[in-house]
Amino acid sequence: MSEEAGGRRASIRDVARLADVSHQTVSRVLNDHPSIRPETRDRVLAAMQELSYSPNRAARALVTSRSRTIGILAASSTQYGPASSIAAIEAAAQARGYWVSTANIDASDPQSIPDGLSYLMAQSIEGLVVIAPQVRVIRVLAAQAVDVPYVTLQSTDIDAGHTLAVDQIAGARLATRHLIELGHRSIYHLAGPQDWMEAESRMRGFLEEMSAWDISTTAPILGDWTADFGYYAGRELLGYRDFTAIFSSNDQMALGLLHAIRDEGLDCPRDVSIVGFDDIPEAGHFWPPLTTVRQDFAELGRRCVELLLDGSSSATVPTLTPDLIVRSSTARAAAL
Structure with missing residues (x-):
């Protein structure tokens, strides 16, 4: 919580006052403006740390050099499986103190895939999850240069080294x-x-x-x-x-x-x-x-986040085995 001693959240003007600069200078530091001298930038960042000032994820990334954000590249996210996977990843990420940013792409438009990837990379994501059940999306993604750990939640041989899936x-x-x-x-x-x-x-x-x-x-x-x-x-x-x-x-x-x-x-x-x-x-x-x-989408989300944050996403990961839930819609066969 960005607060001063009296319990009020610290503002950009509080940072400017402590760093002895204008609030416009603080804004330029937050936006990584090239005109800011290194010593001024360091003084502003030090003031932000002292006041625990973090107005948004971008500012936090400047202070800590980490965005604490996981990106999700999703196609057809309205279907139950993909939507449940996204919800499970969000819950698992939040339990680890991470945010999730989702880029929904159009699987029928190949250009939307690199566009979505660029959108997420611009947020300095620390890991990427791909929830794209269509083969063509995985093919396009495999040809992209992804410089963060990533994992796909589909069973496929196209990019097998990055796959975590239910069998x-x-x-x-x-x-x-x-x-x-x-x-x-x-x-x-x-x-x-x-x-x-x-x-x-x-x-x-x-x-x-x-x-x-x-x-x-x-x-x-x-x-x-x-x-x-x-x-x-x-x-x-x-x-x-x-x-x-x-x-x-x-x-x-x-x-x-x-x-x-x-x-x-x-x-x-x-x-x-x-x-x-x-x-x-x-x-x-x-x-x-x-x-x-x-x-088990909850377990899928937990393992996915664990894989991205604690280990190499190129490691071989066992698939999750689903369970049969027997209810009343099945019975012994009757004669035709």
Whole structure:
């Protein structure tokens, strides 16, 4: 807290008075103006330290040579996974006395990536987290010169030395195995968008688990993460009724599937079992409560900040294993 003895926060004029300079000179020091003589700058910085004066992060960086700021470069931050990751990183950073600055980029615009990176670097960030689920973003980023420790929160071989992620393949295999162990053999997979790395990994996990049990599959259906898509896909699929279970790549699409099942006059899980992915806060309140795969975003955020602040981000970091949360939307398979 920037305070004088009487409890009032110190002002720029207090700094100027103690350093015996004008308040305009203090402003020039804060803005790193080239006209300030080194001895004047040192006197002003000493006064700022004595008064614990730090009006903003830029001033603190001048005094301490550290910004205590972590940057986040984020694409599609409105989706549950990325948004939860950002919140977890902010909480973990604050616990360590750090601020977080987020630059939201447009994954479809390659120029927004270096622009976002430049914006964060201008704030003298001490570390960078990249939450960009699209492959094309990671490709562009890998070609950039990043001179601070950084980590990406996606499973990818493009920049594997900087990756910290939840094992999406393992999570999808858990979901699929759960259905198989309940006796389901006619299982569809409602996948996410093709350019999302998580969607690709979850699809791969589904196919690997089905193959491990020597169960034939149909082509996964590519969705868009929304409940609306889940609903319309469910209405189309239920016109054929050649399946007993669906593994949905996220909980929102699973919600749409549950709606479609009800509208067809069918019951979940008696007629169709549904498994989602993410365990959004509302998943336990769907009807029926949704069986899903939970990712520990709090632990992901903690490890991410720990990696940036305490160790080299190029070290090999084990992935986090998700958990299957079994609720009432899955049951033993009924005959087709």
